[in-house]
Amino acid sequence: METKKLKKVDIIFENEQGLSMAVLEKTLKRNPDDIILDLIDSGLKGRGGAGFPTGLKWKFTKNEENPVKYVICNADEGEPGTFKDREIIERVPEKIFTGIAICGYVIGAKEGYIYIRGEYNFLLKNLNVKLQEFNEKLKKLHFDFKIYLRSGSGAYVCGEESALFESMEGFRGEPRNKPPYPTVAGYNSKPTAINNVETLVYTTMICHMGPEKFKALGTTDSRGSKVFSVSGDTPIPGIYELELGMPLHDFVEDFGDGDTKAVQIGGASGFCVTRKKFNDTIIGFEGIPTGGSMMIFNSSRSMYNVLHDYLEFFCEESCGQCTPCRIGCQQLLKGIEAVKRGERPPSYLEDLKKLTATMKIAAKCGLGQSVGNPFNSIVDNFREEIIY
Amino acid sequence: MSKYMVNLKINNVPLAVEEGTTILEAAKTLNFKIPTLCNHPDLTVAGNCRVCVVEVKGARLLSASCATPVSEGMEVFTNSEKVRTSRKHIVELLLSEHNSDCTKCKKNGNCELQSLALEYRVGDHTFLSVLKPKDLLPDLSSPSIVRDNSKCIRCQRCVRTCTELQGVNALCVAYKGDHQTISTFMNKPMNEVVCTNCGQCINRCPTGALTEKNSVDFVWDALYNQNKFVVVQTAPAVRIALGEELGYDPGERVTGKMVAALRKIGFNKVLDTDFTADLTILEEGFELLNRLKSVLVDQDETVKLPMMTSCSPGWIKFIEHIYPEMLGNLSTCKSPQQMFGALAKTYYAEKVNVKAQDMIVVSIMPCTAKKFECDRPEMRDSGFKDVDFVLTTRELALMIKQAGIDFRSLEPEAYDSILGESTGAGVIFGATGGVMEAALRTAYEVVTGREVPFTNLEIKPVRGMEGVKEASIKIKNVKPEFAHLEGVELNVAVAHGLSNARKVMDDVRDGKTNYHFIEVMGCPGGCLGGGGQPIPTSEEIRKKRAEAIYDEDHNMKLRKSHENPEVTALYEEFLGVPNGHKSHDLLHTHYKARIRY
Helix, strand or coil, X not given: CCCCCCCECCCCCCCCCCHHHHHHHHHXXXXXXXXXXXXXXXXXXXXXXXCCEHHHHHHXXXXXXXXXXXXXXXXXXXXXXXXXXXXXXXXXXXXXXXXXXXXXXXXXXXXXXXXXXXXXXXXXXXXXXXXXXXXXXXXXXXXXXXXXXXXXXXXXXXXXXXXXXXXXXXXXXXXXCCCCCCCCCCHHHCCXXXXXXXXXXXXXXXXXXXXXXXXXXXXXXXXXXXXXXXXXXXXXXXXXEEECCCEHHHHHHHHCCCCEEEEEECCCCCEEEEHHHCCCCEXXXXXXXXXXXXXXXXXXXXXXXXHHHHHHHHHHHCCCCCHHHHHHHHHHHHHHHHHHHXXXXXXXXXXXXXXXXXXXXXXXXXXXXXXXXXXXXXXXXXXXXXXX | CCCCEEEEEECCEEEEEECCCEHHHHHHHCCCCCCCCCCCCCCXXXXXXXXXXXXXXXXXXXXXXXXXXXXXXXXXXXXXXXXXXXHHHHHHHHHHCCCCCXXXXXXXXXXXXXXXXXXXXXXXXXXXXXXXXXXXXXXXCCCCEEECHHHXXXXXXXXXXXXXXXXXXXXXXXCCHHHXXXXXXXXXXXXXXXXXXXXXXHHHCCCCXXXXXXXXXHHHHHHHCCCCEEEEEECCCCCCCHHHHCCCCCCCCCHHHHHHHHHHXXXXXXEEHHHHXXXXXXXXXXXXXXXXXXXXXCCCCCCCCCEECCCCHHHHHHHHHHCHHHHHHECCECCHHHHHHHHHHHHHHHHHCXXXXXXXXXXXXXXXXXXXXXXXXXCCCCCCCCCCEEEEHHHHHHHHHHCCCCHHHCCCCCXXXXXXXXCHHHHHHHCCCHHHHHHHHHHHHHHHCCCCCCHHHCCHHHCCCCCEEEEEEECCCCCHHHHHHCCCEEEEEEEECHHHHHHHHHHHHCCCCCCCEEXXXXXXXXXXXXXXXXXXXXXXXXXXXXXXXXXXXXCCCCCCHHHCHHHHHHHHHHHCCCCCHHHHHHHECCCCCCCCC
16 A cells, blocks of 8 residues: 655745745636646645545536636635634635636636635634735736635534535525536536635645646645644644645654544544554545544543534534434434433444434435444444443 | 437336436336425425435435436436435434324324335334424414424425415524424514415425414304304315315315205305305406596596405415505405405394304315404404304315215205305406406406407416416497596406515516506415315316316306396395495405514
């Protein structure tokens, strides 16, 4: 198996004076198809967690014949344990704007939006100032494109792209039926390229440094680097940009406190990996993909409590429209409580695991579909902690 | 433009369907039944209950068949192991959130969740109950609609009905996650929000979460009371739909059997709302002619045109809330139900020699808003509550069953006289466009002395299920007293369903129209699609009911309201002339502006 050593890199937060404008001026002269080819060549996949190839997404949106298209930057960073977008927004907002503008140029959009989660409203003031400056610069470049800010109201599910569109359109943040996908009918039912904050910064940087340098990092399936939000039982919590494809073992060596019992990769909707499997687990799309959240737990932590917290979170943050998610989450939570109290036999956990299988394939959106990830990985690995 | 055909296989059976067809529709053509809950033929696709999931070969996820269009080469399985397990799980989950007290539920026996639970034999409750204790208290505040959230499965059919069909938005989705619920504005009780009591939500609720306020027991009490003289009136749309509740197919007319059943139940007199429908035509028709004269000749700016019909109490409450500035356009005529009540306790009471205070007037209506209407303080012109109790078509069926009547074996009987005679014009009140058609049949003849110029008196442009219908009639060769109408092109419009009413009202308000007369019915299809009619409903069913109504009209000897001999007698003996002093006292009313929140 192809693995990489843990290596810190500095692409995202590199903040050379005038970089954004230089990239923009250079890129706006290029053929949009060449930009797409560069992105496909770079192997960049979406950094929000789902990992859809960015170049393809832009290509699909570009190919749609519609005079109105949109670019949306998904800054609804709601996954528990993820806080890298906040840092990116604070430190290198121009690079995000640049990515949005390049995307707009490539797909043929005139408007871009940043949908930022309600809890980040404290960032709005600064962001707005920077955004006005940037929009002015776009005018000077005679590029007919404008970026707007939209603030969410604190619903986790609005990070799901179609719920985000609903929210932006002024409706309840409820995911839509798919198909149609956003590239065909997204915001206002127009073709929409929606990308994570970090992805857009990487597109800026790929346009800046060329796909080769990006491609040189990471593995075949997971090209490039990624910003991680490290939290939990670690002496050095924070934001780190690391090359993809490292074994979890290396990560724990560097970031753990020496007593790490498990790492939750990918936030509450991700997977829990135990000590036994640190060596065999690769962080990347071929192993366990992550939107950036790495939560480290040491032996003082009760995994029952961890799972209980996650399930409470999902019970509250499900939009509530579809049956498997709305009621399924409640059943999982009530179920582990009942097992803990001895009101249901330990074998009831098996029934609940079967329920997660249904949720995984029958829920309407990624939220309900992924609740089984933490549930199964924690119940399987820490069964005794759940029961006793 | 012809559509592409898409080839696919469902359960290994190949078929070709038009592009854009959903898997659910495609499966139906092959007679593969896929269960649904949140899906309804009148509403947009929601895809939230997930009961209709199917497996598509090669796909990671199951697809909601109601929301997924077919694609070329698709291979669908509607009953694979994954599908069956998931579907069973979903039904079990819904039941874990549901108050499964079926024996006490008003929808027992006509509940889509119950049928599904039976089909999947989910007897052993696998999951823990997540029913919320606070949901166990039903909202009984509305005079028409009972909302019991403990029975709600959050399919949002009611919300979509209220928004898409009615444009009222009384019901909405509130909160998220485990607190997500169907609610009203600020969670207020139903009688305090902008609800028109139309009951369309009831017609589309798959469970017992929305039902009508039941008055059957009050009516039985009245019937058992020896001191009371109980008369019943039946609305036009009841006779063509009642059968559906009693095992007949949609569109079968059971008028005579219904009259016989009402007698067997014990009503002292069985009378017909169609009679006051005919009366409404005369009152409203003359009101229109008066208004036209005031505007065209006297140029009286206080008189408003277009005039709008006022038979539908859901529509009345809608305009009172939403367009209070246009209340002057409403005809001041009471609805036929209330005209009947006011006459029953005055004119009729005298005729049958019963004291008004000893008379109980019961209405059988296709409507839940009528329950609200009869409670309005304006509806006491006889000195008493003009109409005491309103039963829906469904409630009448219930009474027939409770009375142990074998409906099928009944011999048809005729209505009692007086207040029982009617014409075809009164019958078609039950369908959208019917009031307009009836009014034109009479008004045209009054003005010109000739029959309305349509074959068989059938004014086809105002018939049918299109949301907004328009028609124009050129008035020529008038009688001398209507000289001011010579050459006038009378423009009329018909809207049914409050969303369509809203479109018309916006256009009228913005001065985009030149209508003289507008008929509005609150419910899709008119009264035949009313909120008190048998469940289920769909456009197909409503079309069959409409056919039955027009058949009934076609078979009547008298088909013009002004030819109703009992109406003529009523004017001669009691009222005087249409829109006269007595009419205004008893048959006309006023409206009040209501707040919008």
